[in-house]
Every structure is written in structure tokens, then in C-alpha cells.
Amino acid sequence: MTTRLAVIGCGLIGESWAALGLARGWDVSAWDPAEKSRASLPERIIRPLTHLNELHGWPISTAKLRVTQTLEEAVEGATLIQENAPEQVPLKQALYADIEATADARAIIASSTSALTWSSLSGTLKVPERFITAHPFNPPHLIPLVEIYGVDEGTLTRAEALYRELGRSPVRLKKEAVGHIANRLASALWREAVNIVAEGIADVADIDTAMRDGPGLRWSVTGAHMAYHLGGGPGGIRHYLAHLGPSQVKRWQSLGTPELTPELCERLIDGIERQAAGRTIPELENERDRLLIQLQKARQSGRNDHG
Amino acid sequence: MTTRLAVIGCGLIGESWAALGLARGWDVSAWDPAEKSRASLPERIIRPLTHLNELHGWPISTAKLRVTQTLEEAVEGATLIQENAPEQVPLKQALYADIEATADARAIIASSTSALTWSSLSGTLKVPERFITAHPFNPPHLIPLVEIYGVDEGTLTRAEALYRELGRSPVRLKKEAVGHIANRLASALWREAVNIVAEGIADVADIDTAMRDGPGLRWSVTGAHMAYHLGGGPGGIRHYLAHLGPSQVKRWQSLGTPELTPELCERLIDGIERQAAGRTIPELENERDRLLIQLQKARQSGRNDHG
Numbered sequence: 002m003t004t005r006l007a008v009i010g011c012g013l014i015g016e017s018w019a020a021l022g023l024a025r026g027w028d029v030s031a032w033d034p035a036e037k038s039r040a041s042l043p044e045r046i047i048r049p050l051t052h053l054n055e056l057h058g059w060p061i062s063t064a065k066l067r068v069t070q071t072l073e074e075a076v077e078g079a080t081l082i083q084e085n086a087p088e089q090v091p092l093k094q095a096l097y098a099d100i101e102a103t104a105d106a107r108a109i110i111a112s113s114t115s116a117l118t119w120s121s122l123s124g125t126l127k128v129p130e131r132f133i134t135a136h137p138f139n140p141p142h143l144i145p146l147v148e149i150y151g152v153d154e155g156t157l158t159r160a161e162a163l164y165r166e167l168g169r170s171p172v173r174l175k176k177e178a179v180g181h182i183a184n185r186l187a188s189a190l191w192r193e194a195v196n197i198v199a200e201g202i203a204d205v206a207d208i209d210t211a212m213r214d215g216p217g218l219r220w221s222v223t224g225a226h227m228a229y230h231l232g233g234g235p236g237g238i239r240h241y242l243a244h245l246g247p248s249q250v251k252r253w254q255s256l257g258t259p260e261l262t263p264e265l266c267e268r269l270i271d272g273i274e275r276q277a278a279g280r281t282i283p284e285l286e287n288e289r290d291r292l293l294i295q296l297q298k299a300r301q302s303g304r305n306d307h308g
Numbered sequence: 309m310t311t312r313l314a315v316i317g318c319g320l321i322g323e324s325w326a327a328l329g330l331a332r333g334w335d336v337s338a339w340d341p342a343e344k345s346r347a348s349l350p351e352r353i354i355r356p357l358t359h360l361n362e363l364h365g366w367p368i369s370t371a372k373l374r375v376t377q378t379l380e381e382a383v384e385g386a387t388l389i390q391e392n393a394p395e396q397v398p399l400k401q402a403l404y405a406d407i408e409a410t411a412d413a414r415a416i417i418a419s420s421t422s423a424l425t426w427s428s429l430s431g432t433l434k435v436p437e438r439f440i441t442a443h444p445f446n447p448p449h450l451i452p453l454v455e456i457y458g459v460d461e462g463t464l465t466r467a468e469a470l471y472r473e474l475g476r477s478p479v480r481l482k483k484e485a486v487g488h489i490a491n492r493l494a495s496a497l498w499r500e501a502v503n504i505v506a507e508g509i510a511d512v513a514d515i516d517t518a519m520r521d522g523p524g525l526r527w528s529v530t531g532a533h534m535a536y537h538l539g540g541g542p543g544g545i546r547h548y549l550a551h552l553g554p555s556q557v558k559r560w561q562s563l564g565t566p567e568l569t570p571e572l573c574e575r576l577i578d579g580i581e582r583q584a585a586g587r588t589i590p591e592l593e594n595e596r597d598r599l600l601i602q603l604q605k606a607r608q609s610g611r612n613d614h615g
Contacts, residue, residue, distance in 0.1 A: 116555070138522045139539065146522030170521035178509045180559060183522040186515075187535065188559045189500035190523075193492050194532035202485045208493075209531020214477035215445045215453030215490040217531065220524030222599040224516020225501035228494065230580045230589070231596065232446065237589055238580045242573045248423070252487060252495045253565055261557055266549045273537045273545045282537070282544055289538065292529040292607060299606030300599060 003028050003065075004163065007075045009096060010085035011038045011068075014113050017141035018083050020049035021167040023066055024059035030067045032075035039068050049142040056143070056294050057168060072096070073103045080105075081163050083135070085113045093117070094125045101127050109160050111135040115184060118177045119150045131156050135164065135171075136181050140286075143293045145170035148181040186225070196257030198272065199265050205272020221296065310335050310372075311470065314382045316403060317392035318345045318375075321420050324448035325390050327356035328474040330373055331366035337374045339382035346375050356449040363450070363601050364475060379403070383410045388470050390442070392420045400424075401432045408434050416467050418442040422491060425484045426457050438463050442471070442478075443488050447593075450600045452477035455488040493532070503564030505579065506572050512579020528603065 006022035008015045011033035019042065022029040033039050043063055050061045069075040076082055082100055086093050093112065100110055110132045112122060123129040133151035138144040147169045151157050157173060164171040174181060180188060194208050203211070219228060226238070233241030259265060277285060313329035315322045318340035326349065329336040340346050350370055357368045376382040383389055389407055393400050400419065407417055417439045419429060430436040440458035445451040454476045458464050464480060471478040481488060487495060501515050510518070526535060533545070540548030566572060584592060 138526075144522055144525055146518055148518060148522075170517065172510070172514050172518045172521075174510055176507070176509050178504070178507070179562060182504060182510050182515055182518040185500050185504060185559075185563060186497055186519060187523050187532075188556065189563050190493055190497045190527075191532045191536060191556070192560045192563070193496035197485070197489060197492060200483070200485070202483050203479070203481055203489050205533045207479050208489055209533050210477065211453055211455060211479045211489040212493060212527055212531040213529065214479075215451055215455075216494050217524070217527030217529075218451055218600065218603065219445075219596070220497075220519055221528045221603065222520065222524075222596050224519040224524065224583075225494075225498045226512045226516050226576065226580055227583060227592070229498060230584070231593060235589060239577050242568065242576065246568045246573065249495065249498070250568055252492075253499045255486060256492060256496050256499070258560055261549065261553045266553065269533065269549065270546050273533060276531075276534060277537070282542060285534070286538060289526070289529050293525065295606040295609060296525065296528065296603055299602040302602060 004081070004166070005030065005079045007079035007082040008032070008085065009072065009075065009082060009100070010087075010113075011042045012085060013139070014137065014141055015083075015085040016042065016045050017049050017137070018085065018113070019066065020046050020053060020142050021169075023063060024050060024053040024057070024061075025167055026060075026065070028065050028067070030069050030075040030077075030079065032069045032072050039070075042066075042068055049140075052290060052294060053142055056297055072099050076100050076103045076108075078105060079108055081160070082108055082110045083113060084111065088114060088116050090117065090121055093122055097122075097126055097132070107131075109133065109156055109163070111160065113137055113141075115181075116179065118179060119152070120177060133157065133160055134177070134181075135160065136183075137169075138183055140290060140293075143290060143297070146183060147171045148174060148183060150174040150177045150181070192258060193256050195261070195265070195269065196259045198268055199259040200257065204275075205269060206276035209276060221300070311388070311473070312337065312386045314386035314389040315339070315392065316379060316382060316389060316407070317394075317420075318349045319392060320446070321444065321448055322390070322392040323349065323352050324356050324444070325392065325420070326373065327353050327360060327449050328476075330370060331357060331360040331364070331368075332474055333367075333372070335372050335374070337376055337382040337384075337386065339376045339379050346377075349373075349375055356447075359597060359601060360449055363604055379406050380410045383407050383415075385412060386415050387412075388467070389415055389417045390420060391418065395421060395423050397424065397428055400429055404429075404433055404439070414438075416440065416463055416470070418467060420444055420448075422488075423486065425486060426459070427484060440464065440467055441484070441488075442467065443490075444476075445490055447597060447600075450597060450604070453490060454478045455481060455490060457481040457484045457488070499565060500563050502568070502572070502576065503566045505575055506566040507564065511582075512576060513583035516583060528607070 005028040008019045008031040019029050053059045054061045119134045130153035136148040138146045147164050161171045230238040312335040315326045315338040326336050360366045361368045426441045437460035443455040445453045454471050468478045537545040
């Protein structure tokens with residue numbers, strides 16, 4: 002039996018999920034309350050499908066896409082129901098009530114929520130055990146990470162297997178947290194990047210260059226913890242913590258928490274405009290996506306090289 | 309006239325600098341107070357030279373490498389003197405005194421220091437105008453970033469041109485700062501990565517996976533600031549700051565500053581051991597370096613693709 006993915010909310014995130022399902026040969030039903038969003042989906046989805054074809058060789062076909070007029074039609078018979086609605090608790094909870102009224106008993110209901118937690122969303126569900134948060138990272142069809150939290154082992158195991166079928170890299174949280182893992186890290190990083198601007202140490206574009214040509218290049222290969230293991234010399238992280246731990250703690254104290262004053266905001270905006278140098282957001286996104294595809298192809302071949 | 313690079317201190321950092329100079333056809337003289345370090349350099353340098361050959365097609369040759377018995381011989385006639393001594397102010401200042409006694413008047417004296425600032429090092433120099441900090445990022449021959457600070461425009465301009473000849477990406481600080489840019493960012497990121505372990509949200513290996521398959525992948529393409537520009541929708545960072553700035557500030561307040569207690573250190577060490585899964589540090593470094601080469605080749609070809 003073919004797996005069926007129901008995509009609820011067909012903006013950028015929903016579009017990526019739908020493309021992933023189609024590319025893996027799943028049946029995909031998609032619904033959005035906005036007629037315009039439903040109507041444009043079959044055309045919009047070609048772009049992520051083309052990316053996935055380029056990256057993995059997966060087929061470009063919309064034959065199994067069914068855009069439905071109602072939520073009920075989309076949800077009926079679905080294995081996995083992925084909700085991508087705006088980040089408003091009452092709105093999402095109203096959708097869950099409608100979903101629960103129609104969904105198969107074994108269906109998994111997953112929220113792509115970035116900013117909300119499982120506890121804040123699950124309160125009104127009849128069967129919260131089959132509900133999970135499953136946060137993808139933008140652009141979701143090109144970034145493998147999906148951060149997962151839920152309370153039922155069986156649901157989590159089945160969800161992880163489904164996301165792996167979609168070529169995703171599911172990472173499970175042991176305890177729910179606002180911002181999950183990745184957005185907490187991104188937020189911590191940006192706080193200091195903003196602080197460096199606020200302190201007048203460097204400009205926006207130079208900070209971004211330093212990242213891309215420096216630690217950012219390494220962070221797609223070596224995570225934050227592993228970086229300090231390899232920075233500790235032959236003794237690794239044990240040596241690092243024993244000898245440089247105290248100076249790291251001191252460094253932490255010297256980092257800033259800037260206030261986003263109107264003046265600082267203007268400097269950030271001005272800095273981005275200089276860095277963009279006339280390139281529009283779609284142009285910048287295109288450059289990003291092209292490079293993300295190249296990098297992942299390289300990472301795949303690099304990994305294959307050494308087994 | 310061939311450019312001459314003097315490498316003072318021939319550990320891992322010095323070895324990378326020397327390899328870069330040789331690969332670009334410069335004369336390279338190298339000195340280290342330790343006889344063992346001097347003796348092993350010609351053999352050790354083959355590894356970074358091979359990496360550079362693979363990455364850029366630069367020739368593998370040690371014909372222009374001269375390991376000298378004294379600092380004076382290394383420094384004589386050098387265009388750029390790159391000091392890579394341990395991070396101790398008196399030790400470095402003693403070296404600078406010896407360097408100044410021999411160096412050409414126009415030579416640039418650059419410190420690879422990671423943790424010290426220009427002001428803390430320059431006090432005893434006779435001509436501090438020609439002294440700069442020029443911090444590379446590990447492994448220096450594979451990561452292009454060099455963070456530069458100094459007080460003399462002419463020196464800075466000449467230094468940047470030399471580092472560009474070495475294929476580096478120099479970024480100039482407007483104001484000196486402990487940790488320059490990149491290590492401040494790395495430290496801010498790791499603080500939250502450690503906090504996520506301390507809070508029990510996720511384990512070491514899962515955090516690193518989330519990074520590598522999530523934001524880390526993007527950070528080699530899109531810097532911290534640009535990521536929020538592209539996360540702001542059609543309105544970019546201006547829209548983001550106006551609408552999501554306050555929630556970002558709230559997020560910042562929710563991030564942690566963990567204490568590196570012995571118990572937490574043991575959890576970090578244990579987590580790294582699980583992640584390493586028996587791989588030694590040289591093995592992990594090899595994997596990192598292979599992937600860094602593949603990624604940069606991909607990034608080069610990705611950039612060429614769209615001009």
C-alpha cells in the first residue's frame with residue numbers, strides 16, 4: 002500500500018513537504034484554506050521537485066498530487082498528516098480537531114511548528130499520543146534536519162521511519178524546548194553577531210563573510226561539540242575542558258546581549274542592503290539553493306569516498 | 309622579486325602557513341625553538357601541500373622551504389613574518405624584539421594569535437605600525453578566513469593583498485576584540501550547545517547532527533545576518549526586525565549560560581566518545597579535512613555556475 006502524506010497548509014513549508022512526498026513516490030493530498038494557495042501549488046511545486054531531482058535523482062512528477070477542496074478530503078486515509086499553519090495556537094488547535102474527526106486511527110499528526118512546543122499545542126487533542134512536533138529547517142526540501150518531539154515511543158519510531166523515507170535526518174528531542182535545538186543555536190549565534198555590530202567590532206557583511214569562509218564552512222562538517230574535541234589537541238575535549246574550560250566560561254561572560262534599538266536595527270538593515278548589493282530576495286534564495294545542492298552532493302561523495 | 313614568508317613557530321598553524329607560501333611559489337623560511345619541530349617540518353608539510361594540490365591544483369614542492377637554525381636567519385629579507393608561538397604575552401613580545409632587530413623596515417609582523425589582542429601584544433614594539441594580528445581558523449590551509457586587526461592603513465592594505473595571494477579571505481576588524489569575530493561566534497554557539505546538554509533537551513551527538521544537517525549546512529552558504537534576511541519573507545530583515553525582533557529578544561533571554569561543573573563536563577566527554585564511536589582524533593581530522601576539500605570544491609563550482 003502506498004504511503005499517503007496529507008499536507009495541511011501549502012505555503013513554502015507545505016510546498017517542500019509535498020515535493021518530498023511526490024519525489025519518493027508517495028500519494029500526496031494537499032489542502033490550504035486559501036483558494037489562491039491551492040491553485041498555485043501544482044505550478045510552485047516544480048521548483049522543489051527540480052531541486053530534489055538534481056540533488057538525489059528523484060523523479061519530477063506531480064501525477065500523485067491531489068489538491069483537495071476540503072481538509073477532510075486531504076486527511077482521509079493519510080498515513081502522515083503534516084500541519085504547516087501560521088504559528089497561532091487556537092488556529093492550529095482548530096485544525097487538529099477537524100483532522101482528528103476524519104483521520105485514520107493510526108495516522109500520525111505532525112506540526113511543522115518552529116516557535117511553539119508540543120505541550121502548548123496538544124492540550125485539546127483527543128489522542129495526544131499520535132501528535133508530534135516535527136520541525137523542518139528552511140528550505141525544508143534542501144536541509145535534511147527534522148527536529149521531533151512527542152510522548153509516545155511507537156508514534157515517534159514510526160514518524161522517524163517515514164521521515165527517513167523522505168530522505169530527512171530526524172533528530173529526537175529528549176525534552177521539549179522553545180526553538181527546539183537548531184533555532185536555539187541559530188538564535189545564540191545571531192545574538193553575538195548582532196552584538197559584534199552593536200559594539201562596532203565589524204560590519205554585517207564582514208561578519209557574514211567571516212562565518213561563511215570560517216567556522217560556517219566547518220559547521221556543515223563538524224558540529225559545535227566535535228569542533229572543541231578537535232580543538233583540544235591529542236587530548237581532545239577532556240583536555241580542552243580541563244585546560245581551556247575556565248577561559249571559555251570567561252569568554253561566555255564577555256559576550257553580549259544587545260538591545261535591538263531602532264538605531265541598531267537601521268544599522269543591520271543597512272548592512273544587509275550593502276551585502277545584498279542589489280540582489281533581490283528571490284535571487285539570494287536562488288544562489289543559496291544552488292550552493293546547498295552543490296554542497297550536499299559534495300558531502301555525499303565525500304562520505305562515500307571514505308566509506 | 310619573490311615574496312618571502314618567514315614562519316616563526318612550526319606547529320600545526322605554522323605548518324599550514326608554510327604550506328600556503330610554498331604552494332603559491334613564495335620563498336619560505338621557517339624557524340622553531342624546538343629542534344624536533346624544525347626537523348619534522350619538511351615531512352609534515354607534505355600533508356597540507358597535498359590538500360592544497362587537491363583543492364586548488366597548486367604544485368606540491370618543498371624546494372623553496374628553508375628551515376633555519378636561528379630566528380634571525382628566518383626573518384632576514386622576509387616580506388611577511390607570521391608568528392605562531394604559544395599564547396603567552398611575554399614570550400611573544402620577546403620574539404618580536406628579536407624579529408624587530410633583524411627584519412627589513414618594510415616587513416609586516418603578523419601574529420596568528422587566537423586569544424590575545426593587538427593592544428596586549430604591541431606595547432613593546434619599536435614600530436607597532438607594522439604589527440598586526442592575523443588570526444587564521446583551524447585547519448588554516450583549508451579554511452580561508454584570516455581575521456585582521458592593526459592600526460596602520462598601509463600595513464593593513466599590504467597584508468590583505470599578501471593573504472589574498474595565499475588564497476585567503478581576509479576580514480578586517482574595525483575595533484579589536486577578544487576572540488576577534490569567528491571565535492566569539494563559535495563561543496556563543498557552543499555556550500547554547502552546552503546549555504542544551506545541561507538542560508537535558510538533547511545529547512551531544514544529536515546536537516551535532518542537528519547542526520550538520522540543519523543550520524550548519526546553511527552557514528557555509530548564508531551568514532548569520534543574511535539567514536534572517538532570507539527568513540523574513542518578501543520584506544527581508546526589515547520585516548523580520550519589525551515583526552519578530554521582540555520575540556527574538558525574548559528568545560535571547562531564554563538561552564542559557566551553563567556552569568561547566570565536573571558532572572556536566574563528564575556528560576560532554578561521554579557524549580563525544582559516543583559520537584566518535586571509536587574513531588581517533590587523527591581519523592576524525594582526516595574525515596573533516598576530506599569533507600572540507602569536497603565542500604570547497606563544490607562551493608567554487610557552484611559559484612562559477614552562476615557567475
